[in-house]
Amino acid sequence: MAENPMEQFEVFKIGPSLLLNGTNVSLTNSSLFMIISVFLIILFFALGTRKLNIIPGKIQVLNELVFDFISKMINDTAGLDAKPYFSFILTLFLFILSLNMVGLFPYSFTVTSQIIVTFALATIIFIGVTIVGFIKNGVGFLKIFVPSGIPVFLLPLIIVIEIISYLSRPISLSVRLFANMLAGHTMLKVFGxxxxALGIYVGWLPLSFSIALIALEILVAFLQAYVFAVLSCIYLNDALHMHH
Amino acid sequence: MKKILVVALFLLSISQGTYAKEGMPQLNPEFWIAQIFWLIITFFLLFFLIQKFFTPKILFTIEQRKNLISNLIKDSEDYKNKISVLENEYNQIITQAKKQAIDESLLLKVELNKRINEKKKKLADQLNIETEKVEKEIDDFKKKTLDNLPEIAGNFSTEIIEKIIGAKPNASNLKAIISEITDQEKKSRYV
Structure with missing residues (x-):
């Protein structure tokens, strides 16, 4: 009997129970892979910055490439004003990328296929961007809900639409990443x-599909991390520059 | 037969096993708080480390490299300017030197021609004097030879005749004969 393709997304406790003010915060397989991903990123930077040279080594080049890539992305989407948020966007991008990539290894766990994780990340962005907006523009940040050049009689309707649009940002951001990772890994499991089931004679057909899917999933893993980071930058840009 | 069996097994697996457990485990809220807790801890730990340690280090290195490169570019531009100034000076010096060399070579050529002509004239004069001298010597020698010729011819004829006949001929007769022949010869040559 074939396994349930959704079984791979089950979260279970690892080790002893851990309670914080009566709330269960035990280490789970999901938490373990978050720790592994963070460890890999730290290792990547630790190796790259161990011996920094003007003429960089291989890992230092990779470190600097990532820095350059994120720096350009922030400059293109949010401008120079967003420079102070560079480390945050870099962390966000690398964290999601690492979670996505680690999830592609056999017998590992894809943390970003958990809607609660992506939603929590999107909420952090949403709350952070809103706070930045209010700090930067004060109450004037509320103008983001009032587009310019709109007839007065349409304003009540437009403001409601804008508020719903603004509030739906964390939902769209989180569901996009979650759905992509979920769909990809489910497909991989089904084809696996x-x-x-088809054995050696016909099995090569789904196997070749699986290989192609893995290649696609690597692309999707990178692309979704990039999209998440770019959209965060765009939201940050809205908060910093108030286009409406 | 085997293929049919495999397809049958495949269809059986789809109909019975694949979707036996329905629902999405992600929607089970049992570990939601735990996941959010660990997410916040790991994410902000990573953010702290990147913000505090890695970003300053890498940005400092990148900045240092940029400064070094801009300094090197500035230095190279300075050197380039200096080189162009030196090149201009060098070209000016070369042009002046060429001009000077041409002028001097022209002067030298004129001077040299003058000296050569002087030498030629001097040599021609010397040659004329020497030629005249040699010609005079030749004439004197010829004259002297012709004057001595009767005596030489007399001695020679005496020896020959003595060898032929075994007795010395009369010297005065011989001298007269030779003198007559020599006079005739002189007359035939110089008349």
Missing amino acids: GFVV
């Missing part, structure tokens, strides 16, 4: 099941 076909390979086993």
Whole structure:
């Protein structure tokens, strides 16, 4: 009997129970892979910055490439005013990328396929951007809900639409990442099941699909991390520059 | 037969096993708080480390490299300017030197021609004097030879005749004969 493709997304406790003010915050398989991902990123930077040279080594080049990539992305989407948020966007991008990539290894766990994780991340962005908006523009930040050049009689309707649009940002941001990772890994599992079920004679067909899917998933893993970071930058840009 | 069996097994697995457990485990709220807790801890720990340690280090290195490169570019531009100034000076010096060399070579050529002509004239004069001298010597020698010729011819004829006939001929007769022949010869040559 083939396995349930959704089984891979089950979260379970690892080790002893951990309670914080009566709330269960035990270490789970999801938490473990978050720690592993963070460890890999720290290792990547630790190796790259161990011996910094004017003429960089291989890992230092990779470090600097990532820095350059994120720096350009922030400059293109949010401008120079967003420079102080560079470390945050870099952390966000690398964290999601690492979670996505680690999830592609067999017998690992894809943390970003958990809606609560992506939603929590999107909420952090949403709250952070809103706070930045209010700090930068004061109460004037509320003008973001009032587009310019709109007839007065349409304003009540438009403001409601804008508020709903603004509040739906964390939902769209989180569901996009979650759905992409969920769909990709479910497909991989289903095709993997076909390979086993069809055996050696016909199994090569789903196997070749699986290989192509893995390549696609690597692309999606990178792309979704990038999209998440770019959209965060765009939201930050709205808060910093108030286009409406 | 085997293929049919495999397809049958595949269809059986789809109909019975694949979707046996329905629902999305992600929607089970049992570990939501735990996941949010660990997410916040890991994410902000990473953010702290990147913000505090890695970003300053890497940005400092990048900045240092940029400064070094801009300094090197500035230095190279300075050197380039200096080189162009030196090149202009060098070209000016070369042009002046060429001009000077041409002028001097022209002067030298004129001077040299003058000296050569003087030498030629001097040599021609010397040659004329020497030629005249040699010609005079030749004439004197010829004259002297012709004057001595009767005596030489007399001695020679005496020896020959003595060898032929075994007795010395009369010297005065011989001298007269030779003198007559020599006079005739002189007359035939110089008349």
